[in-house]
Amino acid sequence: MSFDVAAIRAQFPLLQRDVGGKPLAYLDNAATTQKPQAVIDALIDFYTQCNANVHRGAHHLSDEATRRYEKSRDIMAQFLNAQHREEVIWTSGTTEAINLVANGVGQLFKAGDEIIVTELEHHANLVTWQQACKRSGATLKICPIFDTGELDIDAFDALLSENTRLVALPHVSNALGTINPIAHISKKAKQKGAWVLVDGAQGIAHGDVDVQEIGCDFYVFSGHKLFGPTGIGVLWGRKELLEIWPVWQTGGEMISDVNYQNATWGDLPNRLEAGTPNIAGVIGLGAAVTWFSALDMKAMQAHEQDLLEYATNCAHKLEGMRIVGTAPNKIGVMSFQLDNAHPADIGFILDKQGVAIRTGDNCAQPLMKRLGLPGTARASFSIYNTRKDIDQLFEALKKAKQMLA
Amino acid sequence: MQLPTSTEIVEDLAFFDDWEQRYQYIIDLGKQIPGLSAEAKTSEKLVKGCQSNVWLDYHLHDAKFQFDVDSDAVIVQGLLVLVLSAYHDKSAHEILDFDMDAYFKALDLERHITPTRGNGLRAIVGKIRQIASVV
Structure with a gap:
């Protein structure tokens, strides 16, 4: 081809x-990619043909909207080669996805833990962990780079220890374009028992992303850098981790049973997706991935x-x-x-x-x-x-x- | 600091018929002003921007405001001269009375300046008006 x-x-x-x-x-x-006609059409078609809320209406439109919405999750899971469809959590973008992870694993940090980020970091993948460290008493370690913009892997090895709880790094540097050896780093970090988050904002639109092959625990990105709409993004995370997290936002969609004094939580992915989601955004992003995958x-x-x-x-x-x-x-x-x-x-x-x-x-x-x-x-x-x-x-x-x- | 008047600037800019001449004029305006010394560029005087920084300093002389500005970007510096031409060596009363919107309109800035820069200029205008209103 x-x-x-x-x-x-x-x-x-x-x-x-x-x-x-x-x-x-x-x-x-x-910063953002332009949108192909296929994505624009999907948005127009949703609003002109099947706008309704998902997961609740007892009517045809709601069923159709829910089907299209959940189909996007299947498309995304397949695109990322996720093992389970419920490992795809919709967020507003990369930043929200990182904050969601920080709320999840971040609450498990304690004094003495170490978090490694890199000198390449975009503010979203730096400030979030910096603040999570301040809250928990964990220490933030910064993996240096060479002047070329490449990560100093020897320095990374020296920083990595039994105390490392999380390694957060970009797939690709937004400022310099460096593609980082994320599979290699994931493997090393996993050997020490650390979690790995890959900020895929700049990586997702430039080639095959296979989360199982990378071996990380979390891969996050924004739809708008992948030819999709703004305001929609993805947290892919390992099911066994997403399941044990404290819930993030609470409200509709994410609950199982509610009485005036107590509530119990629903299953993944809903438990991490409170409220009416960005339905059009999800459907538009599904269209973007379908379009992109065909290349x-x-x-x-x-x-x-x-x-x-x-x-x-x-x-x-x-x-x-x-x-x-x-x-x-x-x-x-x-x-x-x-x-x-x-x-x-x-x-x-x-x-x-x-x-x-x-x-x-x-x-x-x-x-x-x-x-x-x-x-x-x-x-x-x-x-x-x-x-x-x-x-x-x-x-x-x-x-x-x-x-x- | 000797600056052209706002009327002169409106006339000069109207004279040019393409963007290149207009921008070259703004660049040359920016290069004309002395700027601030490194020691004078303190954080209190800094108006921080994502694309470039601006420092604004002032003192009063015979009840008239004397402004000194600097920017690390020369086009921004030139745009600051456009603003200062209306405010420099003026009394608080004159500054607060000056119709900046009408002036920007006469400069046809909307057409020549993208909104991000427009907002930055408006922030400086706001800051100068604030300075003038508390003295």
């Missing part, structure tokens, strides 16, 4: 628009690597440009600096030329401090980008250089 970028691009209505009279080069995919993963990864390589070569030719994050194993993320140009200025001038990128601290302030940078400009590629987008980026960068000189 070959990879027809033009055919893929044609399925994304937003990519057809221009910005201020310039064709749009959307290179902010690590040829190998060809998609090859396309993305080609874009990264092409952009990296262009960067080497542009005087004064320096790529931040040079790990050999990266997704299509190019964080960079330009001599004598603040990232925000670069962003402003690129914007006027139809090029959308991220600038600033990338929601990773400690990492920026560790690298000694005020921030970076970041171009991030997705399956629908082309070399033409990258040419437009570099034309715009040349203009920015000239204007800011």
Whole structure:
């Protein structure tokens, strides 16, 4: 199966628009991806054909909505190769999923326990554990990186001990693009009896994620970075862990029996999904996964690597440009600096030329401090980008250089 | 600090017919002002942003406000000059009386500045008005 970028691009209505009279080069995919027509159609179809609340109505629409909603869980479980469908818990996104885990395993932390995160962390996977440590008296340990953006595995080995309760790390660094050896780290952490949480926000849309093969305990991500709607995400967790957690939010859907003084809890997945869920979001995300799974993963990864390589070569030719994050194993993320140009200025001038990128601290302030940078400009590629987008980026960068000189 | 007047800026910007000239003008405005020394960039003067930082300092001279600003991004610095041209060397009364919305409209900023930056500028405007209202 070959990879027809033009055919893929044609399925994304937003990519057809221009910005201020310039064709749009959307290179902010690590922030959020655009949505294919299949996802937009699923949302419209839900609201126009079968909107109803799930799991409760005694009528046709509710049954149909429930069927579509739960079908998304099956689709997701299969996509992640989860052993059980009830291991898929819907959340509002990565951040909520991490907070849910922190409420679960975080309540089991005690003084003397150690939690390991990495220097690469997005704030969501740092602050949550930092605060869980403050509440429990556990100690937060930070696994260092090399200047290339790769994890220092020897340092990780030295941090890992019998006291380690949890290792939380990103599948892929949002700021630098580094793909971390999550299966290797999971294996080592499990040998010491620690739990492993993988923040998959940046990993999920770039290849096959098989949670059993990774060997972690939790894998979390947001739907909107996987061509799905905003406000919906996933916590995949091992059933035996999710089952013993204290409940999180309480209310409808998650209970079994209720009287005025007491309540008992329902089974997974409901016990961790209180209240009316984001039904349209779940159905939209199901459509996104169905759409994404039909692509040829190998060809998609090859396309993305080609874009990264092409952009990296262009960067080497542009005087004064320096790529931040040079790990050999990266997704299509190019964080960079330009001599004598603040990232925000670069962003402003690129914007006027139809090029959308991220600038600033990338929601990773400690990492920026560790690298000694005020921030970076970041171009991030997705399956629908082309070399033409990258040419437009570099034309715009040349203009920015000239204007800011 | 010698700044162009707000009227001059409106006239200058109206004269340009493409974004490049307008941005170059804003960049040049940003480069003209001296900024703050490293010691003066204290956390109390910092208006923190996710994309760039701004420092705002002031003192009174003959009951008129003298502002000093700095930003690590030169375009932001230029946008600050647009704001300061209306507020610098003015009395509290003049500052509070100035119709910033009408000025922004005359600059046609909405069309040239994306909302994130617009919000940042409005935050500075709010801060300066607050300073003027308590003195």
